Amino acid sequence: MAMVSADNRPLRLAARYAVLLLVATIFVFPLLFMVMSSFKPTQQMLADTASLRAFLPVGDLSLDNYRDAFARAPVALFVFNSVLVTGLTVLLSLAICSLAAFSFVYMNWRGRGLLLSIVLATLIIPFETIAIPLLLIVSKLPWVGLDGLQIGWLNSYRVQIIPWIADGLTIFLFVQYFKDLPGELIEAARAEGATWGQIYRRVVMPLSGPVLATAAILKFLIMYNQYLWPLIVVQQESYRPVMVGLGYFFQLNVAWGEVMAYLTLITVPVLAFYLVLQRAFIASIASTGVKG
């Protein structure tokens, strides 16, 4: 039996790699197509779609699409806006949602079970159903800034950030993770006289790297891909994010090469963010799998 297993090992390994390669190919080829196409004239790009040339750096390659994309739209501004809004929202969300989850899991207070149920129930409400009521609310909210008191949050960064800081999914992720941390740690810290704030900062958060990475990546993707909300609350180009900016390239006759160049440019921050956090993200997924 052992001999059979040993004989099969190379075959099984090859099969496993073949499957992994196939899956990787399926995921990588669209990105490869996007990047390669961004260097080709539109006519050549369209002609290449009929063959494997679409995925290869062949033909008349240039940076013209990138130059034209920058001429057509303020690409750098859109990327800056999205990165700023996304980055601040992710940071604030991690802080607020982890605090909420900490309270739900470790602190005893009346009604926490009911409130947690209500928070989780928000997961089933599509954003589209609350978009208009939320628009009406933010359009009348006061704000005190450098210019004094203003009424209405439209056309600002805050209107793209604040409504998205707290959400049921992120709180749920933290709650599940905190529940699986050893309770003895918290009890020991309490016995030593640590305050809740100290336990949160010095015990729980240092152990929460994987869930922080997971929540950050999920939140990053949600925020970076925002379309409907900024579309209805931002009417000034200076606050417009990348996804709304994509519309600049869809005139009746679409310049597909420029579209690919723009998509390549706006994908860079997403890839960079994922690469930075991928080790913790994979650790989080792996630990979830072990528990499951």
Next chain:
Amino acid sequence: MTRHLLTTGAALALMAGTAAAQTELSMWYHGAGNEAESAVLNAIVDDFNASQEAWKVVIESFPQNSYNDSVVAAALAGNLPDIIDVDGPVMPNWAWSGYLQPLELDESALDGFLPSTIGRWDGEVYSVGLWEAAVAMVTRRSTLQKYDIRVPSLDEPWSRDELDAALTAIKESGDFEYPLDVGMAWTGEWYPYAFSPFLQSFGGDIVDRSTYQSAEGALNGDAAIAFGEWWQSLFDRELTPGTSQDPADRDSGLIEGKYAIQWNGNWAATGIIDAFGDDVLFLPAPDLGEGPVIGAGSWQFGVSATSDDPDGANAFIAFMLQDEYLRAFSDAIGLIPSTASAAEGSKYYSEGGQMAVFYDLSAEQSLVRPVTPGYVVMAKVFEKALADIANGADVADTLDAAVDEIDSDIEANSGYGHDG
């Protein structure tokens, strides 16, 4: 040197004073990313701002595909600008919804404008367009000659039988992937704009225009069913690509030789002229039974209902209506000037110009889409019905369902303000 600095400082202060004295007028425009169009509009705004000291127009541009949603959201939030541009068929809805106010232009200001460039609702003028658009059958003279197909004219367009015979002959040659491209890849407003004229040429319509209270009979009567069967046959016989058409093929398929004839607008004409030169033909719509029809009504300018300075907004719109600006848009993008006087002397539409036929088409064959606030819903229902029929749905059932949906919407909105 000191005196020079003082003089410069005084001049700057004067300029700043002038700028400060100008009341700012905000204007929203749908053309973000369209460099040629934006350049013309910016030049007009600069001219206006320099021509007087009372107002200063400031443009905010939006991507076209999300412009209407942005305006509706802003209206809900009470955040509309002073001047809005609006797609012609959408104007009645925005006027009825209270987003727009009637224009206060001198009557003579609109003399000579193509009727379809003037947005009227409930007896008032709410918007005016600096250009018009038109659709034509685009092909090459050499293609028609090769298959011995008659070149139609405005006076004698193709009949339905002639069109069918031409498409069949080209199809049987096997020289093209499809003999005709109607543009199924261009979803959205293109469907009612480009395809409802076929229905109207059969004798049907999207809604009964005598009352605007029902689509019964217009969209599911005998003429409409005949249209639906003809429409479906185009796809069944593989005479035109269906809903799965690659958008890239829509853009370049005619030039690349995949399609022999294309149903396309004047906005695409300059690229086709560049590719085909003198061989290009822009042909009138076919007469499918009740006369040839093409769609009408392009983007227009209006004043928002919440504008703090409607006098300034109207002054700007009146300023825009000069022939030189109509001609500037036309020369830059190939749009049809709204007046004959602007067309004369324009790059493409002066007598004998390569695209002059579009002006004639617009003047003689165009029919505006239903002038009703309910059009925005009708357009989506019509689009879905035509896509379903193209994909093989039962014609009569599909049109009946579309009529029910349109009638329900009209009823739910208490008739949309029509008297009928």
